[in-house]
Amino acid sequence: MSVHPTINLDSLQEIVERHGYNKNKLIAILQDIQAVYHYLPAEALKTLSRLLKIPLIDIISVATFYRAFSLTPKGRHVATVCMGTACHVRGAPKILEEFERQLNIRRGETTEDGEWSLETVACLGCCAIGPVVVVDGDYHAHTSIRKVPTILGKYRK
């Protein structure tokens, strides 16, 4: 069962048109594609290479360089645990372990039902409210192992 919208090449064309077929806006275009599918599907990248007249390998180089882009499907919700120094000393590794246990996946993986992805980040820059966990753009401050089920519950139906 897949939660991802099927790859619609018309919407891809629309995105590229919005950016005026400009090669220099590759990153912005990739971001827009990722916003639709939650990852960068191989088919979309191949079509993009044709539309923008950029070699496919150059698109792949950019897409693999940045952590923000993913070539593998992501879950509907993405939980990001900050592993920065400040969060680390306040127990971020333990929180990450708790997420791994609750979701039954390892960091960087996605659950089989496609609901959750678990990511880590080096630092979010908000060390004062650490340990920080970000779920779908919402920041959860001062997290602890006991708060993990509550955080997950908020997003589960």
Add this chain to the structure above:
Amino acid sequence: MITMKINGVEVKAEEGWTVLETAKFYGLEIPTLCHHEGLTPYGACRLCLVEIGEGPRAKLVSSCTYPAEEGLVVHTDTKRVVQARRMMIELMLSVAPYSKVIQDLASRFGVTRMRFKIRNEECILCGLCVRMCEEQMDGKAIGFQNRGYQRKISTPFDIRSEECRLCGGCIYICPACQLRCQGPQAETAICNACLTMEPTCLDFYDELQCWMYDAGRCGTCVREKKA
């Protein structure tokens, strides 16, 4: 015409030349690995490092990418340059110890120890194959992916690329793909067989009988007899 100084000698370079091209024109040898005539300079291997400027402001630059400038003072063989080169060879040895090109460089520059953990990735990320594919073969089938310690050269999605015509240009130009000779120290990370010049055969043969000499490999017994 640009006038500059290399190793204290006044030389003339043409407009648009790099320091490396100027040095080569005057017969000065600067070792290179990622440089190839016909491909754009890339400055990845850092073997062609030279010192520019004088005194405390002297700095190391890669000569293959540094353009010849009016009044530039270049030194190609200072202690600092040689040390930096040796370090680069050591680092490259640690990632590709099975490469003949790098083993030969190690012997030539007297690198007799390798202090790093052997990673054996069989690639030094010199980018020769990428440039060969793009510039000479007009293929654009391979390129760099990921970043940092995960950086690698591959085709899109690690499967055979539609752009690849199997021309083999990438393998032809790869310095790490050529396997090292099976000398006496073939198992160790650093060979140095060319430095020690110990004959590997029990008997001594002449030029005609030694097949290794014909192949341009060992031939130490022949050379020793000649000397």
